[in-house]
Amino acid sequence: MSDASPESGAPQPVLARNCSVDAVVAAVLFAVGAVVVVQARALGAGWTSDGPGSGYFPFYIGLILCIASAGILYQAVASKKRDTGAFVDREQFVRVLSVFVPAIFFVVAITFVGIYIASAVYIAVFMVVLGKYPAWKAALIGVLVSAAFFAMFEVWFRVPLYKGTLDPLAFLGY
Numbered sequence: 374m375s376d377a378s379p380e381s382g383a384p385q386p387v388l389a390r391n392c393s394v395d396a397v398v399a400a401v402l403f404a405v406g407a408v409v410v411v412q413a414r415a416l417g418a419g420w421t422s423d424g425p426g427s428g429y430f431p432f433y434i435g436l437i438l439c440i441a442s443a444g445i446l447y448q449a450v451a452s453k454k455r456d457t458g459a460f461v462d463r464e465q466f467v468r469v470l471s472v473f474v475p476a477i478f479f480v481v482a483i484t485f486v487g488i489y490i491a492s493a494v495y496i497a498v499f500m501v502v503l504g505k506y507p508a509w510k511a512a513l514i515g516v517l518v519s520a521a522f523f524a525m526f527e528v529w530f531r532v533p534l535y536k537g538t539l540d541p542l543a544f545l546g547y
Contacts (some may be wrong), residue, residue: 398445491537
């Protein structure tokens with residue numbers, strides 16, 4: 374991957390390199406492996422009279438995870454063959470954030486207005502902002518999709534989904 378944007382032709386500033394991301398992921402995986410090793414030892418990672426203890430296999434899985442992540446960390450930081458290519462530039466990062474940030478708002482909205490209304494708004498906003506659809510079409514599709522899911526889960530399957538603390542659909546009797 375080059376450091377230049379294909380659309381504009383101008384070089385985009387690189388926000389993260391592959392070796393940096395590899396190092397961070399390796400450190401996180403090492404921490405996860407260390408937690409598994411410590412907890413497995415607390416469970417009993419040894420061999421007992423009737424076979425392996427309850428922490429035996431998790432201990433070795435955590436140990437393998439620690440060893441593998443240490444190797445990746447070495448490759449990312451100290452190896453001469455480390456990958457210094459661009460992991461993400463500013464334009465790519467903005468694209469990711471344009472999907473990730475609304476997803477966070479969607480999850481928070483579910484807490485208050487429930488999954489059906491939050492989904493209708495989420496679908497409509499994405500259609501307008503990213504898809505460039507007219508607002509009336511986006512609103513119609515968002516409501517129809519949420520209504521279809523409501524009918525499927527609440528009416529047909531009788532599986533209630535979360536309606537939120539405000540419960541704006543209480544008037545429907547569900």
